[in-house]
Amino acid sequence: MKHRFENHDLMTEACGQFVDITDDVLGVVERSGVREGQVVVYSPHTTCAVLINELEDGFIQDFLELMDEIAPREGRSYRHDLHDGEEFPNGHSHVRTALLSSTSQTIPVVDAKPMLGTYQRVFFCELDRARQRKVFIQVTGE
Amino acid sequence: MKHRFENHDLMTEACGQFVDITDDVLGVVERSGVREGQVVVYSPHTTCAVLINELEDGFIQDFLELMDEIAPREGRSYRHDLHDGEEFPNGHSHVRTALLSSTSQTIPVVDAKPMLGTYQRVFFCELDRARQRKVFIQVTGE
Amino acid sequence: MKHRFENHDLMTEACGQFVDITDDVLGVVERSGVREGQVVVYSPHTTCAVLINELEDGFIQDFLELMDEIAPREGRSYRHDLHDGEEFPNGHSHVRTALLSSTSQTIPVVDAKPMLGTYQRVFFCELDRARQRKVFIQVTGE
Numbered sequence: 001m002k003h004r005f006e007n008h009d010l011m012t013e014a015c016g017q018f019v020d021i022t023d024d025v026l027g028v029v030e031r032s033g034v035r036e037g038q039v040v041v042y043s044p045h046t047t048c049a050v051l052i053n054e055l056e057d058g059f060i061q062d063f064l065e066l067m068d069e070i071a072p073r074e075g076r077s078y079r080h081d082l083h084d085g086e087e088f089p090n091g092h093s094h095v096r097t098a099l100l101s102s103t104s105q106t107i108p109v110v111d112a113k114p115m116l117g118t119y120q121r122v123f124f125c126e127l128d129r130a131r132q133r134k135v136f137i138q139v140t141g142e
Numbered sequence: 143m144k145h146r147f148e149n150h151d152l153m154t155e156a157c158g159q160f161v162d163i164t165d166d167v168l169g170v171v172e173r174s175g176v177r178e179g180q181v182v183v184y185s186p187h188t189t190c191a192v193l194i195n196e197l198e199d200g201f202i203q204d205f206l207e208l209m210d211e212i213a214p215r216e217g218r219s220y221r222h223d224l225h226d227g228e229e230f231p232n233g234h235s236h237v238r239t240a241l242l243s244s245t246s247q248t249i250p251v252v253d254a255k256p257m258l259g260t261y262q263r264v265f266f267c268e269l270d271r272a273r274q275r276k277v278f279i280q281v282t283g284e
Numbered sequence: 285m286k287h288r289f290e291n292h293d294l295m296t297e298a299c300g301q302f303v304d305i306t307d308d309v310l311g312v313v314e315r316s317g318v319r320e321g322q323v324v325v326y327s328p329h330t331t332c333a334v335l336i337n338e339l340e341d342g343f344i345q346d347f348l349e350l351m352d353e354i355a356p357r358e359g360r361s362y363r364h365d366l367h368d369g370e371e372f373p374n375g376h377s378h379v380r381t382a383l384l385s386s387t388s389q390t391i392p393v394v395d396a397k398p399m400l401g402t403y404q405r406v407f408f409c410e411l412d413r414a415r416q417r418k419v420f421i422q423v424t425g426e
Contacts, residue, residue: 001143001285001425001426003320003321003425003426005320005392005394005399036145036147036282037145037282038182038280038282040322040390040392042390042391042392042399043401044399044400044401044402044404045401045403045404046336046337046338046401046403046404049243051240051243052188052243052245053188053236053239053240054188054236056222056225056236057221057225058220058221058222058223058224058225058233059220059221059222059233059236059237059240061221062220062221062222062233062236062237063236063237063240063241066212066213066237066241070212070350070354071350078342078343078346079341079342079343079345079346080340080342080343080346081342082342083340083341083342091342091343091346094337094338094340094343094346094347095343095346095347095350097337098335098337098343098347098384099241099347099350099383099384100240100241100243101243101333101335101336101384101385101386102243103336103389103404104389104390104391105245105246106182106184106246106248106390107184107246108147108182108184108278108280110147110280115147115184115186115278116186117185117186117187117188117276118186119187119188120186120187120188120245134401136392136399138322138392138394140320140321140322140425141143141145141282142143142145143285178287178289178424179287179424180324180422180424191385193382193385194330194385194387195330195378195381195382196330196378198364198367198378199363199367200362200363200364200365200366200367200375201362201363201364201375201378201379201382203363204362204363204364204375204378204379205378205379205382205383208354208355208379208383212354241383242382242383242385243385244385247387247388248324248326248388248390249326249388250289250324250326250420250422252289252422257289257326257328257420258328259327259328259329259330259418260328261329261330262328262329262330262387283285283287283424284285284287
């Protein structure tokens with residue numbers, strides 16, 4: 001069995017940023033030498049998500065607008081912000097992360113390629129504020 | 143390590159259709175010869191989801207009603223539909239897909255069987271219109 | 285390839301309970317002897333979810349409040365409850381489970397440790413009532 005694990009550091013810029021990490025994923029699969037197996041893309045944070053969708057700005061804005069409606073930053077009170085003592089209240093970020101519950105994505109690897117569809121891109125989604133982040137990319141197989 | 147990958151073609155019929163693909167999953171696991179490992183069920187599309195739940199029409203209608211409330215097709219405007227130039231506006235489909243964020247499901251395989259619970263069925267969910275679709279089923283293990 | 289599969293039985297206490305199963309996950313990884321691979325945490329139920337987030341009561345209450353708004357137990361009618369004939373109506377539980385669509389979580393294992401972030405805990409979430417439950421924890425790798 002072959003195994004390759006890489007941490008890629010990111011500096012996000014704002015709440016709601018979708019960072020396209022598809023090329024990161026392709027790079028790790030290539031360096032792994034795995035022909036048949038899986039790639040797991042994992043966020044070790046509690047206020048981020050890993051999503052697969054189309055890279056299209058209109059969609060991303062539509063989605064962020066819906067998140068703002070469902071779990072707004074302003075105009076809704078979060079118990080987390082009372083108890084947490086954090087300098088930057090992020091109760092909305094935790095609730096959004098739980099609702100999406102996308103800590104990771106798993107993609108099959110076949111003939112040394114991740115089997116992403118034509119329009120699929122892999123995104124690291126910042127649901128908190130601009131922060132230093134990590135994304136773990138792991139390939140296993142043969 | 144054993145590895146089996148199959149693409150199953152589907153023709154969906156309407157937005158909100160839940161296609162029960164449990165037998166497809168069981169078939170690939172059987173043909174794989176894998177006794178201990180995992181099966182990954184993956185949608186290569188940006189407006190579909192793979193869900194595990196009960197096959198019960200009432201639940202499915204309840205769920206679609208909620209989706210219609212959260213991200214309605216009519217009565218809410220989507221930037222995606224303005225920029226996309228698609229013949230068939232599907233901004234609601236992209237937003238629903240991102241909210242569910244279920245591009246794939248992973249199920250343990252033990253003693254050559256996927257460890258689905260008594261009431262669990264695997265569904266390919268069409269969140270767009272009737273379209274030609276693919277679902278990738280991959281089994282790895284020993 | 286090494287493989288270890290364990291079922292852990294749980295008795296949940298109420299709808300909305302977050303059971304912290306992080307120590308269960310750590311234990312199975314340790315007993316597996318796997319140094320490089322993955323751990324899959326899988327719920328075989330149709331009204332539960334497996335989530336990864338912070339163990340902080342304020343956040344958990346915020347999240348449950350949002351679930352109560354999106355798919356309330358009282359004050360919204362569910363077709364599932366009409367057709368199902370169950371003694372305990374749980375249409376809201378099925379809808380919540382589908383919305384979260386977190387039947388499982390996959391976590392990379394590196395140097396014999398699951399790569400959870402500093403604040404990440406693994407939760408088994410009861411979205412139905414107090415019930416006898418199972419959670420499957422499977423480690424594969426080398």
